[in-house]
Amino acid sequence: MSGRRLPAWADLTLVPLANVAAAFFVSGLVVLAIGENPFTAMRLLVAGSLGTLEGLSFTLYYATNFIFTGLSVALAYRAGLFNIGAEGQAYLAGLGAALVCLSWPGLPAVVMLPLAVIAAGVFGALWAMAPGWLQARRGSHIVITTIMFNWIATSLMAWLLVNVMRAPTSMQPETPSFAAAAQMPKFDALARSFGFTVPSSPLNISFLLALIAAAFVWLLIWRTRLGYEIRTLGANASAAEYAGINTTRVIVITMGLSGMLAGGLAVNEVLGVQNRLLLEFTAGYGFVGIAVALMGRAHPLGVVLASLLFGMLYQGGAELAFDQPRITRDMIVVIQGLVVLFAGALEGMFRTPIAGAINLFRRPAENPKA
Amino acid sequence: MAFAIELIDIHKRFGTVYANRGVNLQIRKGSIHGIVGENGAGKSTLMSILYGYYAATSGTIMVDGREAHMRSSRDAIALGIGMVHQHFMLVESLTVLENILLGSEGGFWLKGGMEKLRARLADLGKTYGLEVDPDACVADIGVGQRQRVEILKALVRGAKVLILDEPTAVLTPTEADSLFDMLRVLRDEGKTIVLITHKLREIMHATDHVSVMRRGEMVAHFETASTSVEQLADAMVGRKVSLTVARAPAHEGRVLLEAHDLVVRDALGVARVDHVSLTVRAGEIVGIAGVAGNGQSQLLEAIAGMQRLASGRIVLDGQEIDTETSNPRKMRELGLMHVPEDRHRHGLVMSFEACESGILGFQHDEEYGRTLLDRAAVESGLARDMETYDIRPRDPRLTTHSFSGGNQQKIVLAREIERGPKVLLVGQPTRGVDIGAIEFIHKRIMALRDAGKAILLVSVELDEIMALSDRILVMCDGRITGERRPDQTNSRDLGLLMAGISDKAA
Numbered sequence: 001m002s003g004r005r006l007p008a009w010a011d012l013t014l015v016p017l018a019n020v021a022a023a024f025f026v027s028g029l030v031v032l033a034i035g036e037n038p039f040t041a042m043r044l045l046v047a048g049s050l051g052t053l054e055g056l057s058f059t060l061y062y063a064t065n066f067i068f069t070g071l072s073v074a075l076a077y078r079a080g081l082f083n084i085g086a087e088g089q090a091y092l093a094g095l096g097a098a099l100v101c102l103s104w105p106g107l108p109a110v111v112m113l114p115l116a117v118i119a120a121g122v123f124g125a126l127w128a129m130a131p132g133w134l135q136a137r138r139g140s141h142i143v144i145t146t147i148m149f150n151w152i153a154t155s156l157m158a159w160l161l162v163n164v165m166r167a168p169t170s171m172q173p174e175t176p177s178f179a180a181a182a183q184m185p186k187f188d189a190l191a192r193s194f195g196f197t198v199p200s201s202p203l204n205i206s207f208l209l210a211l212i213a214a215a216f217v218w219l220l221i222w223r224t225r226l227g228y229e230i231r232t233l234g235a236n237a238s239a240a241e242y243a244g245i246n247t248t249r250v251i252v253i254t255m256g257l258s259g260m261l262a263g264g265l266a267v268n269e270v271l272g273v274q275n276r277l278l279l280e281f282t283a284g285y286g287f288v289g290i291a292v293a294l295m296g297r298a299h300p301l302g303v304v305l306a307s308l309l310f311g312m313l314y315q316g317g318a319e320l321a322f323d324q325p326r327i328t329r330d331m332i333v334v335i336q337g338l339v340v341l342f343a344g345a346l347e348g349m350f351r352t353p354i355a356g357a358i359n360l361f362r363r364p365a366e367n368p369k370a
Numbered sequence: 371m372a373f374a375i376e377l378i379d380i381h382k383r384f385g386t387v388y389a390n391r392g393v394n395l396q397i398r399k400g401s402i403h404g405i406v407g408e409n410g411a412g413k414s415t416l417m418s419i420l421y422g423y424y425a426a427t428s429g430t431i432m433v434d435g436r437e438a439h440m441r442s443s444r445d446a447i448a449l450g451i452g453m454v455h456q457h458f459m460l461v462e463s464l465t466v467l468e469n470i471l472l473g474s475e476g477g478f479w480l481k482g483g484m485e486k487l488r489a490r491l492a493d494l495g496k497t498y499g500l501e502v503d504p505d506a507c508v509a510d511i512g513v514g515q516r517q518r519v520e521i522l523k524a525l526v527r528g529a530k531v532l533i534l535d536e537p538t539a540v541l542t543p544t545e546a547d548s549l550f551d552m553l554r555v556l557r558d559e560g561k562t563i564v565l566i567t568h569k570l571r572e573i574m575h576a577t578d579h580v581s582v583m584r585r586g587e588m589v590a591h592f593e594t595a596s597t598s599v600e601q602l603a604d605a606m607v608g609r610k611v612s613l614t615v616a617r618a619p620a621h622e623g624r625v626l627l628e629a630h631d632l633v634v635r636d637a638l639g640v641a642r643v644d645h646v647s648l649t650v651r652a653g654e655i656v657g658i659a660g661v662a663g664n665g666q667s668q669l670l671e672a673i674a675g676m677q678r679l680a681s682g683r684i685v686l687d688g689q690e691i692d693t694e695t696s697n698p699r700k701m702r703e704l705g706l707m708h709v710p711e712d713r714h715r716h717g718l719v720m721s722f723e724a725c726e727s728g729i730l731g732f733q734h735d736e737e738y739g740r741t742l743l744d745r746a747a748v749e750s751g752l753a754r755d756m757e758t759y760d761i762r763p764r765d766p767r768l769t770t771h772s773f774s775g776g777n778q779q780k781i782v783l784a785r786e787i788e789r790g791p792k793v794l795l796v797g798q799p800t801r802g803v804d805i806g807a808i809e810f811i812h813k814r815i816m817a818l819r820d821a822g823k824a825i826l827l828v829s830v831e832l833d834e835i836m837a838l839s840d841r842i843l844v845m846c847d848g849r850i851t852g853e854r855r856p857d858q859t860n861s862r863d864l865g866l867l868m869a870g871i872s873d874k875a876a
Contacts, residue, residue, distance in 0.1 A: 219742075223742045223743050223745070224741075224742055224743060225733050225734060225738075225743055227743075228726070228729075228733050228743060229733065231719075231722070232719055232722075232730065235719045235720075235721045235722065236715075236718075236719045236720070236721075238715045238716050239715070239716055239717070239718065239719050239730060241676055241698075241716075242674075242676060242698060242708070242710055242716035242717065242730070242731065243698060243699070243730045243731040243733070244675070244697045244698030244699025244700070244701075244702065244731060245699075246697075356385075
């Protein structure tokens with residue numbers, strides 16, 4: 001029945017809010033069961049993530065990772081492709097960035113950084129285009145292939161870091177540190193150079209790149225022909241065929257862009273924080289991107305908002321675990337899981353009541369439809 | 371006189387929308403009662419209430435003079451109400467007997483129920499002339515036979531009232547006639563039949579009484595013998611409508627579309643289009659008649675470039691098409707537009723804003739911006755079409771699915787016609803479209819023909835084919851079984867061709 005349709009603004013705000021509230025409510029019950037006060041925990045979480053400049057910087061640093069991987073999943077999702085492989089794509093993107101930084105250590109920053117960012121994007125894109133091509137031409141399901149490509153990435157990188165790229169004198173499976181020119185400008189350093197005193201944090205200009213990427217994705221999806229074709233393919237594949245859309249091309253390009261966005265994770269972590277390539281630097285951010293995209297309803301603005309929430313959870317959760325030892329970091333995983341459950345699997349649960357509530361305030365429709 | 375079914379002041383509301391509003395209906399025992407109405411008039415909702423799928427918001431249902439409370443179709447069956455759905459609910463891999471048994475096995479062991487049922491079927495077959503082979507596999511029997519199985523299913527469960535929802539949609543005219551004969555026998559044996567349809571001719575032909583629905587309300591009841599097709603159509607639409615299309619004499623020009631020996635195979639290698647050749651001239655409408663599923667869809671899609679040809683040639687306005695590399699986009703650029711048979715599946719993206727659906731297939735046109743899509747141009751394009759085609763509501767930013775079937779179809783037609791095609795392929799232009807819009811759509815197609823374009827029309831509605839076509843080709847089982855001029859044929863003649871009895875065989 002068409003009676004229960006939500007306006008777009010409610011779909012982007014009220015529904016996710018209700019989902020998050022439900023997730024927090026159930027998490028509160030879990031905290032209660034552990035024997036802590038859920039309200040104290042909530043206060044600590046918010047204060048730890050937003051209350052101080054340091055906490056806020058860390059929150060935004062985490063959010064940077066989530067914006068990139070969330071956009072990656074969201075863009076592919078618009079084309080009807082469920083890209084589970086942001087993790088592996090980001091991993092390979094790190095390799096691309098590292099190869100540039102290690103091959104030409106003498107480059108000045110203005111050349112080195114753009115080159116490294118581009119290499120990260122290209123490597124991430126290529127690693128995603130392969131499953132895209134397999135889906136388009138061979139019918140191999142993208143969910144299966146992207147998961148497999150994650151494993152291939154893990155094995156490949158482990159081999160490279162242990163046997164090929166490891167510094168000869170190091171016991172660690174990681175590359176030597178990059179030249180100083182390969183460091184993405186950090187906000188704390190920038191602030192200090194202007195004479196402010198700020199606590200040090202890993203937050204760097206990758207955050208701005210992430211926001212630009214979100215704007216770019218919005219423009220791509222809603223204002224370009226390619227975006228139109230991506231959405232057509234995702235919403236109605238038969239109509240795409242009728243419209244003469246070259247679906248192979250759209251799938252491969254979309255996956256390429258998706259992988260490129262996932263590569264932003266490597267830019268933030270490898271170029272912004274670690275300054276070297278190390279094992280498992282992706283740390284599951286790629287998978288959390290799926291939850292972020294789901295919660296953000298595959299809309300760039302939604303993804304940014306969901307990323308901020310997840311950034312808060314990561315940072316605030318760390319503070320919480322520090323202050324209340326009975327609540328471990330696993331608690332944050334529980335909350336994340338609940339958010340995924342409510343925002344993903346049970347996404348429609350609050351939709352009908354919200355639509356009903358909105359309809360109460362509206363004029364009855366004139367045109368009966370059977 | 372007792373009523374088999376009496377509905378008193380039935381209301382049904384979905385959210386804020388009324389699907390049925392104050393419906394009163396009396397159906398006499400032992401009669402065939404027709405219910406007509408446009409799509410969305412509330413017929414299906416009403417029947418779903420009667421069959422226990424939906425609960426009415428308010429109102430009373432009387433069955434056999436007693437108030438009935440139905441919470442599921444099980445209750446309806448127990449009250450002796452049987453339903454034959456438009457889309458058959460049969461398991462193809464099971465036999466007729468097994469299908470009828472399904473849901474009323476009567477115990478853990480199948481054998482006892484089977485034998486009882488077999489006897490019962492033989493009995494029913496004799497009484498009503500409804501013979502079927504109980505051991506035939508459903509996959510192997512024809513559509514008419516399958517419908518018989520559906521009717522038997524209802525009768526075996528003790529149905530005294532049979533509801534048939536658009537029963538002739540998949541039948542040839544001859545099969546439809548034999549269905550109506552069957553229904554008359556059932557009526558004469560004391561059953562009550564409710565026939566839901568939008569085909570007025572069938573109502574006139576088969577029913578004793580007829581009720582007309584419009585916008586969720588019952589607007590008129592007639593004795594069939596004392597009404598006419600025109601009167602029913604006016605009651606359905608609520609104003610005077612013209613059921614015939616004015617046609618000027620054809621001025622046929624040069625050949626714009628030629629197809630030679632087209633063969634299309636499905637995934638299993640079966641030829642769905644089997645050596646079909648045809649030509650369409652400028653200023654001519656060529657209609658392809660046939661029962662749904664006899665290759666018309668594949669033929670249209672192959673010409674439009676959506677399906678690969680196994681073999682054959684296509685020539686568009688004298689230009690040979692490279693069928694290996696052709697695709698819908700290239701065909702559009704060459705001037706071949708396509709109103710697809712199924713607007714939900716192909717013609718529109720239901721979740722898009724209407725203006726975005728309005729550029730589907732033409733998204734690369736320069737008028738929509740150079741690099742970025744020019745939203746203003748996209749919106750004003752549809753806004754213009756909304757005026758000329760009277761598409762309502764007039765808001766190009768509404769999502770496509772919030773328009774009614776007729777208005778959705780107009781969005782597709784406007785998109786394909788207004789760009790001035792040389793050749794227009796049209797599939798089922800008025801499927802699920804209300805009568806008022808049908809009139810308009812037919813006029814538009816006729817105007818395009820008079821403007822010297824070539825039109826290839828596929829429809830399963832014989833009336834539509836007869837009204838619009840300058841030449842009729844009949845398709846059965848992937849082949850063209852005959853060609854006729856509309857003034858030199860009738861539905862019986864076409865029906866035989868549709869059943870595959872071709873000129874050559876005769």
